[in-house]
Amino acid sequence: MAYLTRRVTFSAAHRLWSNQLSDEENYQIYDKCANPNGHGHNYILEVTVYGQPDPKTGMVMNLTDMKRITNEQVVDWVDHKHLNHDVPWLEGVIPTAELLVIKFWERLEQEFPPGLLYEVTLHETENNSASYRGERADVLEARLP
Template sequence: MATVRVTRRLHFSAAHRLHNPAFSDEENRRVFGPCNHPNWHGHNYELDVTVEGQPNPDTGYVVDLGLLRDAAEAVVADLDHRNLNLDVPWLRDVIPSTENLVVALWHRLAPVVPAGRLVKLTLWETPRNSAEYSGE
């Protein structure tokens, strides 16, 4: 039987500051540049959630995209219109780079995918910058 990948895209907006408390203020500014601004900055993120599996012979679906949307939106709701540094308990003590955020999202989403297997997340911070994670 064929193995198919399907993707659902979600959107959320959030603020963050890239800052390592082990660095001096000068080192943080040098390493993170404008992303270290003390009054935060924000992004309109896009998250692609890709699930793989064999289409169900009764529905033709790998996963019901409405159910996948609902499961993923429940996770993304923790992030939407939030400060990632201050408002999200599961990101506490994590530098909220796109790379760290996509890994954290994987750990939240993998257990709630309603069918198939989560195989890839792509988190778009801007239309030109993204991070991809496949659970490895």
């Protein structure tokens, strides 16, 4: 198998806040990330596909197609936006890196050729990132000894 990754950047604001918690709990858990006006990040999104390279093209997937799909399904929606207010498909989602990467996967998976999407990783800061490999990976990992 060969793995191919496309990396893109975008800037967005968000506020971490759960309506299931009290104000005190939200500030205790999310600290400065619970700022009422939100705060911003320069995110890095990595989208990885895997498979056998096509013998005719030498590619697992054309990077031009990866770029187009990633931009249409994710980046064009979130770049320079407030994730809590401006992105309809994130309505009601606490925009943690963990939940964002799952939501990004869901959108990308619809457009990539079936079974080609391997992993989506979102770097929120230099030190913090989250990765998701879809439901199928959860099932496969659960079977490991």
